[in-house]
Amino acid sequence: MSTINYSEKIPNNVNLSEDRTLQRALEHWQPNYLQWWQDMGPEGSTNFDVYLRTAINVTPEGWANFGHVKMPDYRWGIFLAQQEEGRKVHFGENKGQAAWQDVPGEHRANLRRIIVTQGDTEPASVEQQRHLGLTAPSLYDMRNLFQINVEEGRHLWAMVYLLHKYFGRDGREEAEALLQRNSGNQDNPRILEAFNEKTPDWLSFYMFTYFTDRDGKFQLNALAESGFDPLSRTCRFMLTEEAHHMFVGESGVARTIQRTVDIMKQHGIEDPAEVRKHGVIDLPTIQRYLNFHFSVTVDLFGADQSSNAATFYSSGLKGRYEETKRDDDHLLKGNQYRILDVSNGAIVEREVPMLNSLNEVLRDDYIRDSIAGIGRWNRIIEKAGLAFRLQAPHKAFNRHIGTFAGTRVAPDGRVVSEAEWKASERSWLPSEEDRAYVASLMGRVVEPGKMANWIAAAVVGINPPPINFEDIRFN
Ligand SMILES: [Fe+2]
Numbered sequence: 001m002s003t004i005n006y007s008e009k010i011p012n013n014v015n016l017s018e019d020r021t022l023q024r025a026l027e028h029w030q031p032n033y034l035q036w037w038q039d040m041g042p043e044g045s046t047n048f049d050v051y052l053r054t055a056i057n058v059t060p061e062g063w064a065n066f067g068h069v070k071m072p073d074y075r076w077g078i079f080l081a082q083q084e085e086g087r088k089v090h091f092g093e094n095k096g097q098a099a100w101q102d103v104p105g106e107h108r109a110n111l112r113r114i115i116v117t118q119g120d121t122e123p124a125s126v127e128q129q130r131h132l133g134l135t136a137p138s139l140y141d142m143r144n145l146f147q148i149n150v151e152e153g154r155h156l157w158a159m160v161y162l163l164h165k166y167f168g169r170d171g172r173e174e175a176e177a178l179l180q181r182n183s184g185n186q187d188n189p190r191i192l193e194a195f196n197e198k199t200p201d202w203l204s205f206y207m208f209t210y211f212t213d214r215d216g217k218f219q220l221n222a223l224a225e226s227g228f229d230p231l232s233r234t235c236r237f238m239l240t241e242e243a244h245h246m247f248v249g250e251s252g253v254a255r256t257i258q259r260t261v262d263i264m265k266q267h268g269i270e271d272p273a274e275v276r277k278h279g280v281i282d283l284p285t286i287q288r289y290l291n292f293h294f295s296v297t298v299d300l301f302g303a304d305q306s307s308n309a310a311t312f313y314s315s316g317l318k319g320r321y322e323e324t325k326r327d328d329d330h331l332l333k334g335n336q337y338r339i340l341d342v343s344n345g346a347i348v349e350r351e352v353p354m355l356n357s358l359n360e361v362l363r364d365d366y367i368r369d370s371i372a373g374i375g376r377w378n379r380i381i382e383k384a385g386l387a388f389r390l391q392a393p394h395k396a397f398n399r400h401i402g403t404f405a406g407t408r409v410a411p412d413g414r415v416v417s418e419a420e421w422k423a424s425e426r427s428w429l430p431s432e433e434d435r436a437y438v439a440s441l442m443g444r445v446v447e448p449g450k451m452a453n454w455i456a457a458a459v460v461g462i463n464p465p466p467i468n469f470e471d472i473r474f475n
């Protein structure tokens with residue numbers, strides 16, 4: 001079961017050929033997917049030979065095989081992590097039951113909703129990133145971009161498989177709709193707001209893959225705990241791919257910072273306007289990009305008080321991050337959790353039932369994880385002997401979902417008036433001018449081993465090819 005069968009039209013390790021109805025349904029969906037890739041995938045890249053890794057088995061080690069591939073020929077397919085013998089539902093009211101191999105009738109609507117919402121984010125990010133190949137700062141970066149794009153495409157396959165196999169006719173309709181909604185489309189947008197934002201430049205791309213792919217990590221971890229075993233297994237395998245996406249983000253921002261502080265030191269300058277004269281991205285602009293991507297991403301976890309979140313948990317559909325490692329009763333009926341609220345113009349803490357706060361629990365776990373990387377970025381600045389420090393904004397800053405949606409909160413957590421917000425917005429979030437400046441630096445660099453001026457060289461290649469490796473052949 002661990003090896004993926006590549007001799008079939010749709011590579012898989014789920015014995016697809018034994019389920020003719022499902023095979024036919026997926027073979028019908030496949031050309032629509034390829035058409036979507038053609039229309040909405042990486043722009044102008046059809047003929048490139050890209051050095052990509054393809055999963056060949058689903059064991060944690062050695063599952064990836066590298067070689068030059070034209071992206072439309074990438075072998076997207078259906079790969080589930082190996083089944084765990086005797087796996088149980090670990091939480092909620094069905095705790096202790098055998099994990100479900102089929103969808104329990106009473107949870108069908110909720111499960112479908114969870115799968116569609118996750119599935120919708122996967123092609124959305126490919127759409128958001130579709131122009132970035134035109135301005136990649138190096139071949140190394142362009143390869144990373146395309147690797148992420150094909151894997152997000154496979155993540156869509158993962159969710160579409162579940163819809164087709166377990167949800168009958170509505171599943172098939174949902175699978176079609178996943179190809180019809182488009183990021184930023186006025187009439188038929190993607191479901192979640194962060195996935196309708198633009199990813200117009202490479203600093204945005206690195207911030208997105210650091211912060212927003214990390215949302216993916218936490219959502220997938222919560223779904224990997226699911227009592228619905230096929231969902232758990234597919235999410236477990238997706239997580240092995242997610243790690244590389246976040247690495248691209250973290251190292252991309254680190255290299256951007258490295259180049260900036262090198263220039264600052266070399267010329268003995270700190271004033272952002274002076275720094276910009278050297279064609280690198282000043283640290284306050286990096287902070288504003290960070291503020292934007294952090295705040296847009298924390299919104300993805302949903303309302304801080306949510307009866308849906310409680311239902312998903314109590315029914316055993318969606319757990320907490322690392323549910324099985326926690327030593328409470330996994331029912332949470334009497335548990336409390338501290339959430340934030342606004343009272344008399346200030347942010348206060350309030351104790352509420354934990355079951356209703358599970359979105360907030362996941363958000364807080366996410367925030368702890370994302371702050372760690374910011375610390376690593378700061379060490380680069382510190383090593384250069386500069387006083388500037390990057391910081392995660394307060395969790396209530398720039399929120400559009402939940403308790404803080406109608407409240408203006410500064411990055412330091414002060415509730416501010418609309419007038420103060422208006423006056424300060426330009427120093428807290430990227431302005432049109434910041435975005436235009438960053439855009440002005442973007443330009444494609446395709447000579448093997450060369451980097452754009454605004455970013456430092458990558459420290460290691462993948463797999464690991466030498467730094468002057470031909471990651472992509474353009475034909
Ligand atoms: Fe993904």
Ligand SMILES: [Fe+2]
Binds near residue numbers: 152213242245
């Ligand atoms: Fe990802």
